[in-house]
Amino acid sequence: MSLVLTGLTKTYGGLHVVDTVGFSVADGAMVGLIGPNGAGKSTLFSLVTGFLAADAGEVSYAGRAFGTASPMQRARAGMVRSFQVPREFTHLTVRDNLIAAAPDQIGEGLIGAFFRPAAVRAQEAALIARADETIAFLRLGKVADVPAGKLSGGQKKLVELGRALMTGARMILLDEPFAGVNPVLIAELSDRIRDLNARGLGFLIIEHDLGALTRLVNTLHVMDRGRLIASGTPDAVLADPQVRDAYLGGAAA
Amino acid sequence: MDAYLTAIAIVTGIYVLLALGLNLQYGLTGLINFGHVGFFCVGAYTTAILTTKGVSMLVSFPLAALLALAAAWPLGMVSIRLREDYFAIVSLGFSEVVRLIATSERWLTNGVQGIPGIPKLFSDLPGGQAQAFAVLALLVVLNLAAIAAMWRIVHSPFGRMLEAIRDNEEAVKALGKSPAGFKIQVLLLGAALAGLAGAVYAHYIGYVSPDQFIPLVTFQVWMAIIMGGVGRISGALVGAILLMLFLEGSRFLRDVLPFVSEVAMASVRLGVVGLALILFTIYRPEGLMGSHKRP
Numbered sequence: 001m002s003l004v005l006t007g008l009t010k011t012y013g014g015l016h017v018v019d020t021v022g023f024s025v026a027d028g029a030m031v032g033l034i035g036p037n038g039a040g041k042s043t044l045f046s047l048v049t050g051f052l053a054a055d056a057g058e059v060s061y062a063g064r065a066f067g068t069a070s071p072m073q074r075a076r077a078g079m080v081r082s083f084q085v086p087r088e089f090t091h092l093t094v095r096d097n098l099i100a101a102a103p104d105q106i107g108e109g110l111i112g113a114f115f116r117p118a119a120v121r122a123q124e125a126a127l128i129a130r131a132d133e134t135i136a137f138l139r140l141g142k143v144a145d146v147p148a149g150k151l152s153g154g155q156k157k158l159v160e161l162g163r164a165l166m167t168g169a170r171m172i173l174l175d176e177p178f179a180g181v182n183p184v185l186i187a188e189l190s191d192r193i194r195d196l197n198a199r200g201l202g203f204l205i206i207e208h209d210l211g212a213l214t215r216l217v218n219t220l221h222v223m224d225r226g227r228l229i230a231s232g233t234p235d236a237v238l239a240d241p242q243v244r245d246a247y248l249g250g251a252a253a
Numbered sequence: 254m255d256a257y258l259t260a261i262a263i264v265t266g267i268y269v270l271l272a273l274g275l276n277l278q279y280g281l282t283g284l285i286n287f288g289h290v291g292f293f294c295v296g297a298y299t300t301a302i303l304t305t306k307g308v309s310m311l312v313s314f315p316l317a318a319l320l321a322l323a324a325a326w327p328l329g330m331v332s333i334r335l336r337e338d339y340f341a342i343v344s345l346g347f348s349e350v351v352r353l354i355a356t357s358e359r360w361l362t363n364g365v366q367g368i369p370g371i372p373k374l375f376s377d378l379p380g381g382q383a384q385a386f387a388v389l390a391l392l393v394v395l396n397l398a399a400i401a402a403m404w405r406i407v408h409s410p411f412g413r414m415l416e417a418i419r420d421n422e423e424a425v426k427a428l429g430k431s432p433a434g435f436k437i438q439v440l441l442l443g444a445a446l447a448g449l450a451g452a453v454y455a456h457y458i459g460y461v462s463p464d465q466f467i468p469l470v471t472f473q474v475w476m477a478i479i480m481g482g483v484g485r486i487s488g489a490l491v492g493a494i495l496l497m498l499f500l501e502g503s504r505f506l507r508d509v510l511p512f513v514s515e516v517a518m519a520s521v522r523l524g525v526v527g528l529a530l531i532l533f534t535i536y537r538p539e540g541l542m543g544s545h546k547r548p
Contacts, residue, residue: 049427075429087424089417099410100417101428107410108430110438114405124410149420167428 002027002202003079003171008047008057010040017043019226020057027170028200030193032213032234035223036246041206042084044223045175049081050074061171076103080169084176084206086156090149094140094159097148098131099124101163134162138192154185161192171202178209186212214238222246259385263457265497266392267450271474272481272489273399274446280484281407282439283419285341288328289474291348292321292444294466296451298355301368301461310374314452321448322441324351329437348468356463367462374456388457395453396490399446403486415439473500476526480533482540491541499526 003025010018018040025031035041046052048059050071059066061079075081089097105127106112107120135144138158143151148159157177164172177193178186190212197203207213214220214234222230222237224246230237237243271289278284296317303313332343355362362368375387406412414435418425422432455461473496481492503522507513513521533540 051423051426070431071426072429072431075427080429081427083424083427087421087427089420089424091416091420092413096413097417100413103429105410108414108435110406110411110442113409113411114402120410163424163428 002062003048003204004060005044005048006058006060008044008059009055010043010047010052011055016226018047018054021223021226021228022057023221023228023231025171025202025204027202028197029202029219030197030217031202031204032217032220033204033206033223034208034210034213034220038225039223040226041223042175045081045173045206048074049079049173075167075169078169079171079173080164080167081173082157082160082164082175082177084179086153086160088148088151088156088159091147093145094148094151094162095128095131095135095144097159098134098162098166099127101166102127102130103167131162131166134165137195138162139188152182152185153179154181154189157181157189158185158192161189165196170200171204172196174203174205174207176206176208178207178212190216210238256382256385259382259389261497261501263385263389263392265493266389266396267454267457268474268477268493268496269396269490270392270399270450270453271447271470272477272493273396273403273486274443274450275474276478276484276486276489277403277406277446278439278443280478280488281412281419282415282436283337284436284439284443285337286344286440286443287341287468287471287475288344288346288348288351289443289447290466290468290470291344291351292325292447293451293454293470294348294351294355294463295321295324296448297455297461297466298362298368298451299448300452301371301455302361304372304456305368305370310372310456314449317452318445318448321451322445325441325444326437329440333433333436333440345468345471348466348471352463352466355466362463365463367460367465369460371455371459371461373459374453388453392453395449400486400490407486411435473526476530478540479530480540482542485540485542488540488542495529495541496526499529 005024006022008018008021009016021044033041043052047054050066050069053068061077064077066074089100092100106116106123112120132144135141138161140155140158140162143155148156151159177189181189186209193203193216205213205217217234220232220234220237221228222243229246230240230243271293275286275289278286299317299320300310300313303316304310328344328347332340335343356365373384374391375384378384378387414430418432418435425432477492477496478489479492480495481490482488500522503525506521506525507518
């Protein structure tokens with residue numbers, strides 16, 4: 001079990017936004033997280049990735065307990081998130097968005113940038129090649145030189161996925177990857193996620209589009225009002241009356 | 254008239270150095286530094302104190318830049334993680350603290366009387382005009398070096414990261430890189446440039462006192478980069494020239510406005526710059542040279 005959440009809790013003025021939530025995501029697993037709006041899913045993501053400090057509980061990845069580690073430290077450990085609203089670098093081209101995500105760049109230090117031009121150029125050439133490979137994999141070739149701010153919603157999600165890949169992350173947390181994405185691109189995005197999963201990358205995905213999500217994941221966790229109310233295979237979880245009641249608001253009953 | 258033009262060119266050169274530093278901080282990184290004059294002041298006083306005690310300018314100039322940089326370090330450590338508007342307030346406070354220290358620590362700075370008799374640059378050259386030209390040449394060299402350094406930064410992976418930070422700090426963190434680390438380096442570099450500008454200024458004027466380092470100086474540099482074009486190296490250059498055109502050109506308004514008194518004229522000149530700034534933000538918000546890659 002690689003990504004382990006235990007007893008995560010976050011309260012705002014007495015309101016338990018996330019209430020003692022715990023589950024695990026194995027290396028190379030494909031796990032979905034669902035729940036009605038306000039269930040605390042995105043807050044949970046922020047707790048896991050260190051953007052918010054948990055009131056209680058612990059997150060560990062690859063055997064390392066994070067404690068109060070910063071988002072940067074957690075990302076460098078190999079666990080990278082995307083955002084519900086895409087946070088692309090609007091003025092950078094798609095290619096530069098991807099290259100900027102690569103770790104350990106000599107030219108990102110001032111000394112390297114000024115005094116090691118040859119080393120920087122060599123690394124830059126390697127990074128461009130790697131970025132172009134990723135761009136080809138994500139079918140973003142046509143927009144590689146376009147500023148990311150000008151892309152469609154779905155393309156921006158692909159760029160965020162591409163950046164996560166460039167960090168070398170082994171566990172990727174996606175916050176609503178299909179929101180605001182057209183159906184054709186959803187299928188495309190799903191295929192890419194499946195390909196990456198086949199290469200051994202683990203995914204934890206928050207998503208409201210249950211159809212697309214259940215075709216993708218083999219484990220589903222359900223949150224409601226801060227609590228984890230069900231876990232299991234998609235079929236079993238969606239058949240759970242408690243889940244139907246909370247998530248489908250009785251409409252399907 | 255020649256002497257007058259050289260003098261203006263020298264002051265412009267000093268403003269260009271200041272504008273290049275601020276452009277790096279705000280234009281490229283999004284750091285709202287309202288305390289630029291504080292580093293200018295540290296640089297000017299450093300060289301003033303040292304050279305009046307007999308230290309060589311060859312030593313005092315690098316020290317002026319280094320001390321300005323060192324002054325930026327604690328400011329960066331405590332405040333760089335603040336939201337940008339709060340950083341603006343803290344940096345403004347910082348420059349006022351620097352000025353108050355210059356005013357109050359009389360044993361070091363001679364208080365409000367300031368430090369007179371700072372050795373002139375190139376004083377062994379014959380004639381004031383030759384000296385002024387030499388100062389101008391020094392400024393050109395310093396500015397070219399600063400521009401070359403900026404160019405290198407903009408076109409390096411470091412510069413790419415600055416742009417990423419300006420676009421979205423949270424995303425930079427999510428990718429495992431620390432925006433604060435990059436911002437502190439930028440703050441220090443800009444401060445060192447301002448310190449260097451302060452050193453040239455002190456030796457050119459020959460006299461420093463606290464009232465030369467009021468926040469107005471910071472805001473004039475801001476006016477320069479806003480008029481010239483934020484985020485562009487050429488914007489800093491052109492903006493500083495425009496600022497001087499407005500500040501000095503308005504001097505000649507006296508000829509067309511003879512009914513305005515000498516004292517009131519100072520306010521009119523400031524008003525002209527203000528009006529120019531307003532017209533720029535309305536009719537050319539991206540600055541004369543255009544803004545940096547904004548789609």
